[in-house]
Amino acid sequence: MTDARLSSPAALRNRDPILDVLKSVLPDSGTVLEIASGSGEHIVHFAAALPGLTWQPSDPSDTARASIAAWLTAEQPANILPPLDVDASANDWPVAAADAVLAINMVHISPWAATLGLLAGASRLLPAGGPLFLYGPYRRGAEPMAASNIAFDADLKARNPEWGIRDLAVVAAAADTLGLSLDRVVEMPANNLSVVFVRR
Ligand SMILES: C[S@@+](CC[C@H](N)C(=O)[O-])C[C@H]1O[C@@H](n2cnc3c(N)ncnc32)[C@H](O)[C@@H]1O
Structure with missing residues (x-):
């Protein structure tokens, strides 16, 4: 590509399985805020499939926001807003409501403070019954992780000791203290999970 659009092979593989889950999780109308939008490919795909929703991408990375903006220029979707600079760990997000x-593949590739900030931000913004959707690999207590996730976890920690695959129960406990109840866990391809919390 000759512009700022980035493309992720993983995003192209997982976007339809994720969309299938989102169809049963998201409201029919309103605004969907995506944290850690990355390349922007997911939100472009989801917004085309679910046109009744307004989609708000975000990412703290300049490169990611440039990619998202380039995808919007190329595709001209009517229901995606310009990307915002949102660091999940910040106490204030530049988002009204x-x-x-959504946060896809962020929790394990950011410090724990980003997950705590994500949960707090979702809790601040969501109405009662509003969903927080997470996607990625998780530990499940003492259950052995798949070999691919053990290797991925080691690779993440080598890249940054503050990164790593989180225990779902620990994430759920933190969410619960912030008013977010674990609603649903869906097994996804390649040893990932979709995890849905709902604002009480
Ligand atoms: C592995 S990429 C995932 C991108 C996209 N969601 C996907 O699945 O293709 C992780 C993303 O998390 C973003 N990120 C890292 N730390 C963050 C933070 N504290 N708040 C919000 N996003 C963050 C990065 O900039 C990056 O775009």
Whole structure:
């Protein structure tokens, strides 16, 4: 590509399985805030499939926001807003409201403070019944992780000791203290999970 658009092979593989779950999780109308949008490919795909929703991408990375903006220029979707600079760990996000919040592949590739900030931000913004959707690999207590996730976890920690695959129960406990109840866990391809919390 000759512009700022980035493309992720993983995003192209997982976007349809994720979309299938989102169809049963998201409201029919309102604004969906995506945290850690990365390349922007997911949100472009989801917004085309679910045109009744307004989609708000975000990412703290300049490169990611340039890629998202380039995808918007190329595809001209009517229901995606320009990307925002949102660091999940910040106490204040430059977002007025959201009816649903998504974070795909962020929790394990950011410090724990980003997950705590994500949960707190979703709790601040979501109305009662509003969903927070997470996607990625998780530990499940003492259950052995798949070999691919053990290797991935080691690789993440070698890249940054503050990164790593989180225990779902620890994430759920932190969410619960912030008013987010674990609603659903869906097994996904390649040893990933979709995890849905709902604002009480
Ligand atoms: C592995 S990429 C995932 C991108 C996209 N969601 C996907 O699945 O293709 C992780 C993303 O998390 C973002 N990120 C890292 N730390 C963050 C933070 N504290 N708040 C919000 N996003 C963050 C990065 O900039 C990056 O775009």
